[in-house]
Amino acid sequence: MAMKFLSDNAASVHPAVWKAMMAADAADAPYDNDALSRELDARFSALFGRDCAALWVATGTAANCLALSAMVPPHGGTVCHREAHIEVDECGAPGFYMHGAKLMLAEGESAKLTPEAIAAVVEPIRDDVHQVQPHAVSVTQVSEYGCAYRPGELSAIADYVRGRRLALHIDGARFANAVAFLGCSPAEAALGADALSFGFVKNGGMGAEAIVFFDPELARQTRYRRKRAGHLQSKGRYLAAQILAMLDNDVWLDNARAANAAAAEIAAAAEGRLLHPVEANEVFLKTSAAEREALRAQGYEFYDWGMDAARLVTAWDTRPEAAAALARAIAGL
Amino acid sequence: MAMKFLSDNAASVHPAVWKAMMAADAADAPYDNDALSRELDARFSALFGRDCAALWVATGTAANCLALSAMVPPHGGTVCHREAHIEVDECGAPGFYMHGAKLMLAEGESAKLTPEAIAAVVEPIRDDVHQVQPHAVSVTQVSEYGCAYRPGELSAIADYVRGRRLALHIDGARFANAVAFLGCSPAEAALGADALSFGFVKNGGMGAEAIVFFDPELARQTRYRRKRAGHLQSKGRYLAAQILAMLDNDVWLDNARAANAAAAEIAAAAEGRLLHPVEANEVFLKTSAAEREALRAQGYEFYDWGMDAARLVTAWDTRPEAAAALARAIAGL
Amino acid sequence: MAMKFLSDNAASVHPAVWKAMMAADAADAPYDNDALSRELDARFSALFGRDCAALWVATGTAANCLALSAMVPPHGGTVCHREAHIEVDECGAPGFYMHGAKLMLAEGESAKLTPEAIAAVVEPIRDDVHQVQPHAVSVTQVSEYGCAYRPGELSAIADYVRGRRLALHIDGARFANAVAFLGCSPAEAALGADALSFGFVKNGGMGAEAIVFFDPELARQTRYRRKRAGHLQSKGRYLAAQILAMLDNDVWLDNARAANAAAAEIAAAAEGRLLHPVEANEVFLKTSAAEREALRAQGYEFYDWGMDAARLVTAWDTRPEAAAALARAIAGL
Amino acid sequence: MAMKFLSDNAASVHPAVWKAMMAADAADAPYDNDALSRELDARFSALFGRDCAALWVATGTAANCLALSAMVPPHGGTVCHREAHIEVDECGAPGFYMHGAKLMLAEGESAKLTPEAIAAVVEPIRDDVHQVQPHAVSVTQVSEYGCAYRPGELSAIADYVRGRRLALHIDGARFANAVAFLGCSPAEAALGADALSFGFVKNGGMGAEAIVFFDPELARQTRYRRKRAGHLQSKGRYLAAQILAMLDNDVWLDNARAANAAAAEIAAAAEGRLLHPVEANEVFLKTSAAEREALRAQGYEFYDWGMDAARLVTAWDTRPEAAAALARAIAGL
Known part of the structure; x- marks a missing residue:
């Protein structure tokens, strides 16, 4: 999950x-x-x-x-x-x-x-x-x-x-x-x-x-x-x-904070790639098809956003370690 | 309940x-x-x-x-x-x-x-x-x-x-x-x-x-x-x-049978009063206002159906003893 | 016409x-x-x-x-x-x-x-x-x-x-x-x-x-x-x-009066047959199929109104002699 | 008219x-x-x-x-x-x-x-x-x-x-x-x-x-x-x-031809000003506010089309002499 x-x-x-x-x-x-x-x-x-x-x-x-x-x-x-x-x-x-x-x-x-x-x-x-x-x-x-x-x-x-x-x-x-x-x-x-x-x-x-x-x-x-x-x-x-x-x-606020924090962690690892300021729980990431392929090969699931970008969405139940791992994976692209 | x-x-x-x-x-x-x-x-x-x-x-x-x-x-x-x-x-x-x-x-x-x-x-x-x-x-x-x-x-x-x-x-x-x-x-x-x-x-x-x-x-x-x-x-x-x-x-069939059975038990005690054949889980009962009042005084909740009737609805979770008690209460009117 | x-x-x-x-x-x-x-x-x-x-x-x-x-x-x-x-x-x-x-x-x-x-x-x-x-x-x-x-x-x-x-x-x-x-x-x-x-x-x-x-x-x-x-x-x-x-x-009032008058003339000839009071320009006439057939044979056009009636509608341009003729035809049924 | x-x-x-x-x-x-x-x-x-x-x-x-x-x-x-x-x-x-x-x-x-x-x-x-x-x-x-x-x-x-x-x-x-x-x-x-x-x-x-x-x-x-x-x-x-x-x-075709011809005559006098090819009965004319004012002062009625243009529409009943006059007026701007 x-x-x-x-x-x-x-x-x-x-x-x-x-x-x-x-x-x-x-x-x-x-x-x-x-x-x-x-x-x-x-x-x-x-x-x-x-x-x-x-x-x-x-x-x-x-x-x-x-x-x-x-x-x-x-x-x-x-x-x-x-x-x-x-x-x-x-x-x-x-x-x-x-x-x-x-x-x-x-x-x-x-x-x-x-x-x-x-x-x-x-x-x-x-x-x-x-x-x-x-x-x-x-x-x-x-x-x-x-x-x-x-x-x-x-x-x-x-x-x-x-x-x-x-x-x-x-x-x-x-x-x-x-x-x-x-x-x-x-x-x-x-x-x-x-x-x-x-x-x-x-x-x-x-x-x-x-x-x-x-x-x-x-x-x-x-x-x-x-x-x-x-x-x-x-x-x-x-x-x-x-x-x-x-x-x-x-609970509504704590859950939102958790989702936002996960997105922020991902965003921090992807600064040059961000298409929009990351203020909530969505990260729009400039990426090539090959880069997206590489991320998927590591087990990350997300949607393409047009030809040149990925949309990554966190949720209240995103595990911090998963977000951290994704952040590292993006940094390593 | x-x-x-x-x-x-x-x-x-x-x-x-x-x-x-x-x-x-x-x-x-x-x-x-x-x-x-x-x-x-x-x-x-x-x-x-x-x-x-x-x-x-x-x-x-x-x-x-x-x-x-x-x-x-x-x-x-x-x-x-x-x-x-x-x-x-x-x-x-x-x-x-x-x-x-x-x-x-x-x-x-x-x-x-x-x-x-x-x-x-x-x-x-x-x-x-x-x-x-x-x-x-x-x-x-x-x-x-x-x-x-x-x-x-x-x-x-x-x-x-x-x-x-x-x-x-x-x-x-x-x-x-x-x-x-x-x-x-x-x-x-x-x-x-x-x-x-x-x-x-x-x-x-x-x-x-x-x-x-x-x-x-x-x-x-x-x-x-x-x-x-x-x-x-x-x-x-x-x-x-x-x-x-x-x-x-x-489960759908068992639940329906339970609800029907409860209604049937009530209906059996109320024969002369039934406004419609009781074939499912609804009983339409000819009753005076005073009779309905008497039933309610005993703790039964139901809707009036116009001036001269009550509508009694059973459900999958109607307890058999509750239906039996209601049946007795109706018979005793 | x-x-x-x-x-x-x-x-x-x-x-x-x-x-x-x-x-x-x-x-x-x-x-x-x-x-x-x-x-x-x-x-x-x-x-x-x-x-x-x-x-x-x-x-x-x-x-x-x-x-x-x-x-x-x-x-x-x-x-x-x-x-x-x-x-x-x-x-x-x-x-x-x-x-x-x-x-x-x-x-x-x-x-x-x-x-x-x-x-x-x-x-x-x-x-x-x-x-x-x-x-x-x-x-x-x-x-x-x-x-x-x-x-x-x-x-x-x-x-x-x-x-x-x-x-x-x-x-x-x-x-x-x-x-x-x-x-x-x-x-x-x-x-x-x-x-x-x-x-x-x-x-x-x-x-x-x-x-x-x-x-x-x-x-x-x-x-x-x-x-x-x-x-x-x-x-x-x-x-x-x-x-x-x-x-x-x-003009609106004169035209309506003319239509009403034509209907009134027809109604006057059909008293026992009127299904509704004739107050405007419509006459609903109790008639048998044979009677309606007889009227149509004389050249009158109108709609049946169910099995036992005819609807006759006059208009501002109904000729008085046509209304009078229809009145006579109805009286003569 | x-x-x-x-x-x-x-x-x-x-x-x-x-x-x-x-x-x-x-x-x-x-x-x-x-x-x-x-x-x-x-x-x-x-x-x-x-x-x-x-x-x-x-x-x-x-x-x-x-x-x-x-x-x-x-x-x-x-x-x-x-x-x-x-x-x-x-x-x-x-x-x-x-x-x-x-x-x-x-x-x-x-x-x-x-x-x-x-x-x-x-x-x-x-x-x-x-x-x-x-x-x-x-x-x-x-x-x-x-x-x-x-x-x-x-x-x-x-x-x-x-x-x-x-x-x-x-x-x-x-x-x-x-x-x-x-x-x-x-x-x-x-x-x-x-x-x-x-x-x-x-x-x-x-x-x-x-x-x-x-x-x-x-x-x-x-x-x-x-x-x-x-x-x-x-x-x-x-x-x-x-x-x-x-x-x-x-008649439909003759009328359309007449309207088109009137528009064509106007268009011919306004070549450098045309915003769209004139193929029917509408002429969209690049004009300054002052130019439009000048045309209106001569008695021509039409709509502005934004700030810099006029829309001129001819119809089947546009008199040829009116179209010709308007053409001259435009040419003379």
């Missing part, structure tokens, strides 16, 4: 999560009427220091698309990065959930947006009925290339977004890694957001993410949309249990 | 399922590329004695709606019973998944359809562009009132359906209870179906149902639609593990 | 409409930026004695569905009569335009709704996420059977609708016939509506209906939805011209 | 069209059951020299989106040029009609696609469920910049498209202008297409375009979708009349 650097998506489940799930085994009310699910709002409100409403769903795709569909009407648009997960990796889920609403693609280094990049998409749009009008912006914290938005960067985006009366969504599939890297509060790492997809699956959960709404009205209607999308699980208590176990004792 | 007769939806998870999930903890490929997920087609093909393609999803709503959306174009219709789950209990999920396609409501005793009931909906529809044309029929095995279609009944429906070039979907949220009751093969209990939503959640699973397609082309496109609906879980191996554990050693 | 009683849908275009269309031939701004289209708001505001925003579209189906989609979210529902045009005759257009939102079918004499009939649908719906929640009610003025809602009836419906915080839509494909029959103001015939589909096509127009919004915000977003539905015609001035020509000199 | 070079969208209606519409005034069957509508298939089959099925609709947006929705499932994608009308000017109509299916944007000179440009979009798409798969390609004949695809260019695109098992749609809002310019047969100008949006509105019609399907099964289901989109007009005979009048005596 320890030599896999393919994806945090396939990591194992954290023992605290297993334990919490099993503790939830006694029958309780179905759907999200159980005691654990009813705790979520308060727990996330405490974490973010403000009133939140939080809903569990099984996947990040569902979290992102339900959040966005609460903000964007079917005839509207969402600005996101050209390489955002919602654009590239969700098989058109935003189009499905938002009933044909459009993704409007912006540019930006390391898959991060800036106010300028958003403006370059938004400003040329004429306010007439022939063009889709933007209603929201979605940023990814950390970005597809593992780079974190600083609170100041989010603040600048939030200012632009408010000025244009848009809503702000954060895809936080790796939000924990961002908070671990930034060393700030969760609230600062989600500054300005109306909704946050807070990921737990990649970080030690089994199949539970939280959609955290900072506007309760958005949550209210999303409860209907979640059911309508087939995402209201009968035994929701097992999803709530996962999330609560991750929040207890900051 | 044992006095709850509210819903099989909230039952606990079977030990074999827990064990299988934990055995799947080692990292494997994400999504449905893992070894367990790749076993599903073969396992269901063996079970049904013909080529099947099977996909896991977390909920029955997703199973039903993905199956139907493979059969029915957005401008088409699906005939179902007026009290079918897809019509009554899914918050409009069929409309979402089928992009506005219509449910066409038929009548029938105990929420079961007949060829005549289907024809009463289908035949008056003129073949012109002003009216939605039917493309599929969905039946529920067992029905919303816990009644099983006999193979002969399904065969008659299938004949009608084929004659009109419609597709046939079976909502099998409690398919195991049907097979247990009928004492027939799974194939006979799903006779004529193009797709079956095979339920495991109510029967000892945690959050995994199977969509079984008897036409592989339907499965092929559904794989895209499942991802697009946010139902392709990253750690799909835990869902596959649940299903396989239920199929191993006929 | 004069013996056709098939449908007002196929009637000819009124001379005043032709004249206005030709007068609009000089190039003007495209879409709805031309001088005529820009007159609509003011003209309908004057007609209804309150601020309105009005949009032209080519068909009643588009008018109904755009109006409803401004009121009902994709996860919501609309109560309408079981025989309403939106349910029966639009090939699922409401499902398309409202993205899967549901029609909830109510009963009622002569296809008219009452507060009680609406309540019978609405009140049993539990306020939980498993059931589609109603967001609007749609009534048809005049109903599918040509019967008009009196202002008092609308007022009672409006009271119920407001009490439940629902929106009210009126399908006025034959709204002119209602006003002509009721002898009241247009405002009284549309009492309580948030939006009215005001029909002109059946009443002397060629291809232009008005969606009249009594809430400007609904109109604002509908302008985007109209374009998105392909209903923003490039040469919108020809549609505006039709509507304005009908409003000028009360 | 003659000094307007804003848009062919707002041009007047050709006398032959008016005449045909008035000749259709006698009541006939509603919808598309009238004698004129029933002629369309045969007339287009004759024009294209092969079996076609043709449907009228009021707008190019509806024509494009209905055609595409017959080819592309909701989970699929359509490759088009980044500046295609369906991407830029239809307020998201493709997303609405195709239920969230995606437009995949390709590059190309003068808004024309090539096999290479299409391949650059299609080939990187992995055949897995995370990415939207392409199902169709849409090209615009003539392109947004008024440039025509030669038969050989279409043939190369068609070869690629067939090789990838995609469908081919042609947006022919100005198809007549293409045929007029190319001097080829309509079949050659639509080579390889499965469906063609054949525009008449910009070319002398009032509100009627034809969707020409070269595969009758696509037309069959589109008849339902047209109704469902509210585009089946009651008095369809007036739309059929427009189209037939344009086909009679090659």
